[in-house]
Amino acid sequence: QVRLQESGPGLVKPSETLSLTCTVSGGSISTYYWTWIRQPPGKGLEWIGYIYYTGSTYYNRSLESRVTMSVDPSKNQFSLKLSSVTAADTAVYYCARGRREYGSGNNWFDTWGQGNLVTVSS
Amino acid sequence: DIVMTQSPDSLAVSLGERATINCKSSQSVLHSSNNKNYLAWYQQKPGQPPKLLIYWASTREFGVPDRFSGSGSATDFTLTITSLQAEDVAVYYCQQYYSSPPTFGQGTKLEIK
Numbered sequence: 001q002v003r004l005q006e007s008g009p010g011l012v013k014p015s016e017t018l019s020l021t022c023t024v025s026g027g028s029i030s031t032y033y034w035t036w037i038r039q040p041p042g043k044g045l046e047w048i049g050y051i052y053y054t055g056s057t058y059y060n061r062s063l064e065s066r067v068t069m070s071v072d073p074s075k076n077q078f079s080l081k082l083s084s085v086t087a088a089d090t091a092v093y094y095c096a097r098g099r100r101e102y103g104s105g106n107n108w109f110d111t112w113g114q115g116n117l118v119t120v121s122s
Numbered sequence: 123d124i125v126m127t128q129s130p131d132s133l134a135v136s137l138g139e140r141a142t143i144n145c146k147s148s149q150s151v152l153h154s155s156n157n158k159n160y161l162a163w164y165q166q167k168p169g170q171p172p173k174l175l176i177y178w179a180s181t182r183e184f185g186v187p188d189r190f191s192g193s194g195s196a197t198d199f200t201l202t203i204t205s206l207q208a209e210d211v212a213v214y215y216c217q218q219y220y221s222s223p224p225t226f227g228q229g230t231k232l233e234i235k
Binding site: 044045046047058060061062094096099100102104105106107108109110111112113114115 | 153155156158160162164170171172173174177183215217219220221222223224225226227228229
């Protein structure tokens with residue numbers, strides 16, 4: 001059974017860069033679309049983007065200028081960097097496995113990490 | 123972006139009764155090439171990540187109890203929970219994956235009456 005686990009600091013200062021890593025265990029990172037989704041406290045879910053195991057990426061246009069994702073298949077890990085953070089970036093950040101069929105559309109998400117609360121504050 | 127709107131925002135149902143949650147998309151998520159509705163449902167319990175219940179609008183994920191069912195097409199969808207159990211208390215989200223970015227509804231909070 002595949003498991004995902006986020007790791008990274010829980011507190012980031014305004015204007016700095018948020019960095020998180022997701023470790024995939026119980027399965028290979030090859031295939032699937034490795035995704036970051038965030039949820040501000042008490043609010044809904046926002047898709048940040050995904051990275052394929054080959055390294056190709058697709059980001060939400062609303063965050064594209066500040067987001068960088070990377071993957072390390074040798075470690076079964078993928079990572080998120082979000083630059084120039086503000087208080088509006090305070091959220092629980094989830095990594096998730098995205099699935100798709102038929103080669104069209106985007107993904108649904110069948111496996112999620114437990115989440116990593118990141119607070120942006122000085 | 124496709125806007126997903128759920129109704130109601132909250133719902134209280136008696137144990138053993140039926141719960142119905144609606145989801146409406148701002149444009150059709152039915153793909154003409156394969157006649158599939160690009161719509162998923164998730165359950166999120168307090169302090170936990172979302173859990174996938176249904177995809178393709180009506181396909182139950184492996185291990186999800188059969189009291190959960192999804193229906194609908196194009197822009198209007200429904201998640202039905204028959205015979206509500208105490209462990210079904212959660213927030214439920216719909217999500218479209220027809221186009222990028224994938225977007226979620228605002229959530230429906232389900233409680234026991």
